[in-house]
Amino acid sequence: MTKDSVNSFSSSSTATWLNDDWALIQKLLEIYDQGQLAEKLNAISPGTWCRETVNRWSKGKASPKLSHAEFEHLASLLPKPAPSSSSFTFIDLFAGIGGIRKGFESIGGECLFTSEWNKYAVRTYKANHFCDPERHTFNLDIRSVTLSDLPEVSEEKAYANIEREIPDHDVLLAGFPCQPFSLAGVSKKNSLGRKHGFECETQGTLFFDVARIIAAKRPAAFLLENVKNLKSHDKGNTFRIICETLNELGYEVADVDAPKGRDPKVIDAKNFLPQHRERIVLVGFRRDLNLHQGFTLRDINKLYPADRPTFGDLLDPVVDEKYILTPKLWDYLYRYAAKHRAKGNGFGFGLTGPADVARTLSARYHKDGSEILVDRGFVNTLEFGHELNQLNRPRRLTPQECSRLMGFDKPGENTFIIPVSDTQAYRQFGNSVAVPVFEAVASLMKDRIVAAREKILEAKPQLEIALPA
Numbered sequence: 001m002t003k004d005s006v007n008s009f010s011s012s013s014t015a016t017w018l019n020d021d022w023a024l025i026q027k028l029l030e031i032y033d034q035g036q037l038a039e040k041l042n043a044i045s046p047g048t049w050c051r052e053t054v055n056r057w058s059k060g061k062a063s064p065k066l067s068h069a070e071f072e073h074l075a076s077l078l079p080k081p082a083p084s085s086s087s088f089t090f091i092d093l094f095a096g097i098g099g100i101r102k103g104f105e106s107i108g109g110e111c112l113f114t115s116e117w118n119k120y121a122v123r124t125y126k127a128n129h130f131c132d133p134e135r136h137t138f139n140l141d142i143r144s145v146t147l148s149d150l151p152e153v154s155e156e157k158a159y160a161n162i163e164r165e166i167p168d169h170d171v172l173l174a175g176f177p178c179q180p181f182s183l184a185g186v187s188k189k190n191s192l193g194r195k196h197g198f199e200c201e202t203q204g205t206l207f208f209d210v211a212r213i214i215a216a217k218r219p220a221a222f223l224l225e226n227v228k229n230l231k232s233h234d235k236g237n238t239f240r241i242i243c244e245t246l247n248e249l250g251y252e253v254a255d256v257d258a259p260k261g262r263d264p265k266v267i268d269a270k271n272f273l274p275q276h277r278e279r280i281v282l283v284g285f286r287r288d289l290n291l292h293q294g295f296t297l298r299d300i301n302k303l304y305p306a307d308r309p310t311f312g313d314l315l316d317p318v319v320d321e322k323y324i325l326t327p328k329l330w331d332y333l334y335r336y337a338a339k340h341r342a343k344g345n346g347f348g349f350g351l352t353g354p355a356d357v358a359r360t361l362s363a364r365y366h367k368d369g370s371e372i373l374v375d376r377g378f379v380n381t382l383e384f385g386h387e388l389n390q391l392n393r394p395r396r397l398t399p400q401e402c403s404r405l406m407g408f409d410k411p412g413e414n415t416f417i418i419p420v421s422d423t424q425a426y427r428q429f430g431n432s433v434a435v436p437v438f439e440a441v442a443s444l445m446k447d448r449i450v451a452a453r454e455k456i457l458e459a460k461p462q463l464e465i466a467l468p469a
Helices: 021-029 034-042 051-058 068-075 099-105 119-128 155-165 186-191 206-217 233-248 297-303 327-342 387-391 399-405 422-431 435-466
Strands: 005-011 088-093 109-115 137-139 171-174 221-227 251-253 266-268 278-286
Touching: 021 034, 021 051, 021 068, 034 051, 034 068, 088 099, 088 206, 088 435, 099 109, 099 171, 099 221, 099 435, 119 422, 155 206, 171 206, 206 233, 221 435, 233 251, 233 278, 278 435, 297 435, 399 422
Parallel strands: 088 109, 088 171, 109 137, 171 221
Antiparallel strands: 005 137, 221 278, 251 278, 266 278
């Protein structure tokens, strides 16, 4: 195992850390910082713990003992396993905080491998998703598995390492970054006698890592997610190479030739949540399994909820005053919008009422929250500087409200754990996916995933018999 791949519950089994104070503390320090952990212990034993005590413990300079009540409380902070057995397995690449994972767990999938490089996203992921200590691996840099950052390594060694590091799985999930492709490496590969195809065209991008894993592990299906602009990125070259690569690898991509403007691969979350959020979704099935016929993302409209929550449903009745815009910031945003409106531009804030559909939550939301400002009673017929309008200045969403807007929580819920700062939480939700969209896509895929798994399992004994001794 590489230095960046660590078992999600270290080398300890569940039974070990459930009976070991220090092992439990170590597990929780992957999620919470020392000060947060001291606060949680003080909720049981007021005034007993401080950050320095936990810090000394973590450095081996102290050996405090948890009381039974403290131990039970800390153990309750860790995510719990799913109550039922799984019907298929998947891996979660460029996982963020696990939005796509939630969609596939909702239909009975089990995650065996996760890769995410951002240390703050990893904390949130581990706070909310159970990772079986015997079956799941957490990786920090996927390149340490695919060896894509080591051009001197042969393809044979790279594929052997992938086979070693990543477990067999039925579905590959990946929300990979959008990057342009370059043919700069082709001549060098020619000189080394390497093959053409995706190994040349996608080299140097993170999609290359996805493609290598698909080629090595041959999952029955995949789901790839990206921004809507992927289709037009680099004058369409990026999307073309991705589709050609997936075809070369032996997969049928659903709705691959759909016309622009009526493309079911581009899905808007507003049909599930009160947020306009378009993402492109590439679903593919292994061609040799003959299970792709008839699958289309157009069928997602059959899964639109009858009663979509309103924006107002997601809001808390009372929030901390720190989320209300300062008079200075509100004045700046208002004048900035007015200036661009006079020039005929569309730039400006998005004042969102309880019955409105919000704009897209972005990773920059922590800066000023301008794309989604909660209307607290602004009256257009009054002057901007009127006392009532100044008293009712809009506010940002809280991180927990962002969780509901992205579908990690239902209206009125606060179950999704946010162990990071507001700034990091806003970045994480802004970079994430709308969970109900991927629950719907997963539901469309489920029957074919299960059928593919059965086909592969049926074929395995025959394959073993056919192999020479």
